Amino acid sequence: MTNAEIVKNFNKLFPDARCELDYKTPYELLVAVILSAQCTDKRVNIVTKELFKKYNTPQAMLSLSQSQLEEKIHSCGFFRNKAKNILQASSDIINRFNGQVPSNFDDLCSLSGVGRKTANVMVSEAFNGDAFAVDTHVLRVSNRLGIANSNDPNKVEFILKDFFAQKDWSRLHYQMVLFGRYKCKAIKPGCEGCPFQSICKYYNREK
Numbered sequence: 001m002t003n004a005e006i007v008k009n010f011n012k013l014f015p016d017a018r019c020e021l022d023y024k025t026p027y028e029l030l031v032a033v034i035l036s037a038q039c040t041d042k043r044v045n046i047v048t049k050e051l052f053k054k055y056n057t058p059q060a061m062l063s064l065s066q067s068q069l070e071e072k073i074h075s076c077g078f079f080r081n082k083a084k085n086i087l088q089a090s091s092d093i094i095n096r097f098n099g100q101v102p103s104n105f106d107d108l109c110s111l112s113g114v115g116r117k118t119a120n121v122m123v124s125e126a127f128n129g130d131a132f133a134v135d136t137h138v139l140r141v142s143n144r145l146g147i148a149n150s151n152d153p154n155k156v157e158f159i160l161k162d163f164f165a166q167k168d169w170s171r172l173h174y175q176m177v178l179f180g181r182y183k184c185k186a187i188k189p190g191c192e193g194c195p196f197q198s199i200c201k202y203y204n205r206e207k
């Protein structure tokens with residue numbers, strides 16, 4: 001199967017793939033992405049719906065103490081680290097970027113708690129750039145499809161960028177996330193009728 005055929009199949013499976021986190025501004029998206037680590041988007045949306053009513057700017061967020069923020073985001077898991085990163089990133093945004101979330105990849109990566117995955121999501125979703133964020137789903141799917149052969153998300157990001165055309169990166173990221181989340185699950189993937197059976201390492205090993 002060629003890369004163009006893979007793209008075609010993903011377009012057929014998820015023609016409307018998009019970010020499932022609710023946000024209105026780049027800052028809200030940044031907070032939501034930090035909260036989404038090891039947590040479902042659904043849970044994050046429930047938490048941020050309340051949180052953003054009052055605390056949707058770096059300034060407002062910094063009016064909360066670490067423990068107050070922890071309490072508000074508790075149900076997202078890893079709340080101590082996430083609260084610390086959100087407060088530190090908010091302070092970085094005010095002190096180093098004039099209160100505006102930077103749109104540049106390297107500047108985003110310089111914010112506390114922001115790694116390549118989060119920065120890539122920000123570049124493509126908040127700033128309409130071409131980026132390929134590699135989360136656990138993208139990592140698993142790209143290995144199963146034989147596009148990559150590595151458990152290192154940073155390496156896989158570059159492999160995917162080489163393999164697919166730049167114009168397809170951002171959309172494919174969401175398509176692969178949805179595919180991994182709802183069909184090609186880590187345990188008991190729904191292989192029946194999957195268009196990728198012929199190239200799938202997992203399927204051909206298991207059958």
Ligand code: SF4
Nearest residue numbers: 184189191194200203
């Ligand atoms: S055949 Fe199964 S494991 Fe392979 S890509 Fe499809 S759903 Fe995933």
